Each structure stands twice: as structure tokens, then as C-alpha cells.
Amino acid sequence: MPAISFVDLSTLALYLRDDQNAKRFTLVYAYNGTGKTRLSGEFKNLGKRADDTGITIERDTLYFNAFTEDLFSWENDLVEDRHRFLRLNVQSEFLGALASTEFDTRIRRLLGRYADFDFRIDTDVHADGRLEKAEVVFFREAEDISSGEMAAGGIKVSRGEENIFIWCFFLTVVQLMLDGSEAYGWVKYIYIDDPISSLDEHNAVMVANHLVEMLTRVDQGPRVFISTHHPLFFNVLCNELGRKARKYFLKNGANAGTFVIDDIDGREFLHHLSTLVELNELQKSGALYTHHFNMLRRVMEQTANFFGLNSWKDCVQPELDDPDKTLYERVINLMSHGDYSVFEAREMMEENKRLFRRIFRQFITIHPFNPERFPG
Structure with a gap:
């Protein structure tokens, strides 16, 4: 297609x-x-x-993206530096089943796969069942999280740990929906x-x-x-x-x-392979822009790391008219570090297009890529 x-x-x-x-x-x-x-x-x-x-x-649509993460915000208690918790925006339909007594237990089962901290969710529920407040307090020690002393404290987890908690929160919602919860019957x-x-x-x-x-x-x-x-x-x-x-x-x-x-x-996909396939089409069509040298260097960096080479420069081989690889290295460096933005594309000069084609063809020839992906 x-x-x-x-x-x-x-x-x-x-x-x-x-x-x-x-x-x-x-x-x-x-x-x-x-x-x-x-x-x-x-x-x-x-x-x-x-x-x-x-x-x-x-x-x-039940969705997880940057806006989902924004439903959770920190209260860091800047005055006493003691009572830190994650506040949830209770206006969101995303939290429709939070008042369920099993919700925190479900999260905890998932969280145990990824992290070693614990938490408690404090909620206030209106008489009509509407959620009025929801706060999450985190703990590192495996103590009784209902104790009064710990309830007054709570730790600030790392950004990665916070993201894991929010992700497990989302997975709990997904699991409830898959289990047929009425709160998520609209999904x-x-x-x-x-x-x-x-x-x-x-x-x-x-x-x-x-x-x-x-x-x-x-x-x-x-x-x-x-x-x-x-x-x-x-x-x-x-x-x-x-x-x-x-x-x-x-x-x-x-x-x-x-x-x-x-x-x-139906095709294998890797970031560097897709980039090379795209560059192959561009160098054939002639629609080459200065930032394409940056894309090619990025693939060379990945290739050098994969093969344990010292530098991306080791992915470039000398030629008769460039025995020290000086020309290739200079043009790749210049085009990669210049002020060339993909958002303000500048077409290459013909001389640079010819150089790009030579460097590209050499690179995919000397490395064991599947040649079927790069028809001439």
C-alpha cells in the first residue's frame, strides 16, 4: 500500500x-x-x-497522553516541607471508578511489577457518589501506610516513578473497562x-x-x-x-x-532502517535537503555503536580521491552541525547532492544491510 x-x-x-x-x-x-x-x-x-x-x-475514547498525565499534579508543601502528595483532577471521566474499594488494590498489583514504593489514595465522596477529592500519598518503607505519622508525611517519588504510577493507574482503568465496568461502558x-x-x-x-x-x-x-x-x-x-x-x-x-x-x-521496522529507506528514495529523486546529512550521520552513529566501533567516522571508508576520508568527514560534520532545520528546509547544492549520493551508496554497500531495501 x-x-x-x-x-x-x-x-x-x-x-x-x-x-x-x-x-x-x-x-x-x-x-x-x-x-x-x-x-x-x-x-x-x-x-x-x-x-x-x-x-x-x-x-x-479512553486515552493516555500528555493530557492524562496533567490530571495529576504535585502538592509539595513548600511551607513545612512535610506533607507531599499527588492531587488528582476529579472532574475527569477518567476517574469514574476511583471510589471503588478495589481500585487501589488493583493498582498495587500492577505497580509491583515495576516499582518498590507503596501508596495510599485518600478520597472524599459526595452523598450522591460523586468524587469530590482524590489525593495520592507515596511511601518508600514497607510500614503500615494507615499510621497517623506516615499519613502526615509521604515522599516525593522520581519523575520516572511518578510516570509508572500514572501508567498503572491507567492500566487499572483499562482492566476495569475490559471487565465490563459500567463506569467505562462508553469506551x-x-x-x-x-x-x-x-x-x-x-x-x-x-x-x-x-x-x-x-x-x-x-x-x-x-x-x-x-x-x-x-x-x-x-x-x-x-x-x-x-x-x-x-x-x-x-x-x-x-x-x-x-x-x-x-x-x-508486513514489513520489519526499525528506526534506522526506515530512515535509510527514506534517504534512498530522496537521493534517487534528487529532493535532498541539508538536514538529510544529519539524518545519515545519526544512522552512522547507531551503526558504529552496534558494531562497537570507536566513532561514526569508522563507518566511512577511504576512496582513491579521498584517501584520508577528509572530504567525507568534513562535509558530514559541516552539514550536521550547521544551522539546518527540518522545519526550514534548504535544498542542497548540486555538488553536495553528488557527495551525499556517494557517501550513502558507500555506506549501505560496505555494511550488511539487505540490498532489496535499497533498489538503485
Whole structure:
């Protein structure tokens, strides 16, 4: 399937919702800054309906993105520096089942996979069942968390630990929804955008495996969309879901504000391979811009790390007219460190295009990449 262009993110979100060839799972890889979070926002907005006063009365998407994390904010007690807790925005439908007595127990089961701290959720519930207040206090020691002394304290967990807690909070909501909770009966879609921005690679693999395990435990369920800029996380999802998932690579279009999705279903995908395939097409078409040298150097850096070389420069071989690799190294350095932005693209001069083609062809020739990916 050829790449498809979209005039804006709203049109792309509508396409993903109405895709006639849709599978239950859709995976989207994109570089940071491409518009993943905005896409998730456009997607959930298409499923919302408001009344005449602007209050949302219908929705269909349970989502996790930067806005979800913003539902949690710290109270750091700057006066006494003692009572630190995470405050939850109780106005969100996301917290619909928080008053359930099993909610914290469910979170704790999930959290134990990733972290060694504990917590307590303090809530105030109105007589009509409406949640009025929700606060999370964290503890490091395995003591009785209901004790008065500890209740007055609480620790400030790290940013990564905070993100893990919020992620486990979200997974608890997902599990309740999959179990048929009435509080989440409105969910038709789940949209997850980059849940692992502060996690190391070990936890990235664990999160991906656990997420797939949870979502595939039931044969039927809402359609699931997952977008990420993390290549390892994306590849684990691809491998775990296999043919159950449709896979896309999201890129900025040629014109400002436009977008392109490349269907990579049925193909292996790695960040550096996709970059090389893209550069191969560009060097053939002649649409080469100065920032493409930066992209090529980035792949060389990754290749050098993989093979245990001292520097990306070791990925460049000398030629008869450049026996010391001086020309190649100089042009790559100059183009990589200059003020060349992908957002203000400048086309290369013809001489630099010729150099780029020589360096590119040499690089993919001397390293054992599959030549079928780079037809001449």
C-alpha cells in the first residue's frame, strides 16, 4: 500500500477511525515533534459531543497522553516541607471508578511489577457518589501506610516513578473497562500515546509485553491505537501483536501542516532502517535537503555503536580521491552541525547532492544491510 497524504491531523484521525481494512490494533511510529500527541487529541475529539453550554455529554475514547498525565499534579508543601502528595483532577471521566474499594488494590498489583514504593489514595465522596477529592500519598518503607505519622508525611517519588504510577493507574482503568465496568461502558476506542517517555529500555520492554498481554486476554474489545517515538517499544509491540496489528510510520508532509502515513504492515521496522529507506528514495529523486546529512550521520552513529566501533567516522571508508576520508568527514560534520532545520528546509547544492549520493551508496554497500531495501 502506498503512503497516504493528509491535509491535517483531523483528517488523518478520521481516516484511522473509519479505516475499512482496520484491525483491532493500530500501531503508529513517529519522530518526536511530528504531532503524535495532537493526533491523539484530534482522535478523541471526533468522538465527543457537547450540549448547548459546551459541556461534553458523549465520548467514546479512553486515552493516555500528555493530557492524562496533567490530571495529576504535585502538592509539595513548600511551607513545612512535610506533607507531599499527588492531587488528582476529579472532574475527569477518567476517574469514574476511583471510589471503588478495589481500585487501589488493583493498582498495587500492577505497580509491583515495576516499582518498590507503596501508596495510599485518600478520597472524599459526595452523598450522591460523586468524587469530590482524590489525593495520592507515596511511601518508600514497607510500614503500615494507615499510621497517623506516615499519613502526615509521604515522599516525593522520581519523575520516572511518578510516570509508572500514572501508567498503572491507567492500566487499572483499562482492566476495569475490559471487565465490563459500567463506569467505562462508553469506551469504543483506546488511544495510547507514548506511555514510556521516562523509562529505561528494560521497563520499555516490560511495559510493551504487559500491555499486549492485558489487551489480548479478551478476544473482543475496543479498537486500540498506540503511537510512540520509541523504536524499541514500537518493535516489541510489532513482534508481540504480529498480524493482529496494522502498522504505520507517521511523517510530516511536503507542505507545512500536512502529514503522511506509510503503511509498514508486513514489513520489519526499525528506526534506522526506515530512515535509510527514506534517504534512498530522496537521493534517487534528487529532493535532498541539508538536514538529510544529519539524518545519515545519526544512522552512522547507531551503526558504529552496534558494531562497537570507536566513532561514526569508522563507518566511512577511504576512496582513491579521498584517501584520508577528509572530504567525507568534513562535509558530514559541516552539514550536521550547521544551522539546518527540518522545519526550514534548504535544498542542497548540486555538488553536495553528488557527495551525499556517494557517501550513502558507500555506506549501505560496505555494511550488511539487505540490498532489496535499497533498489538503485
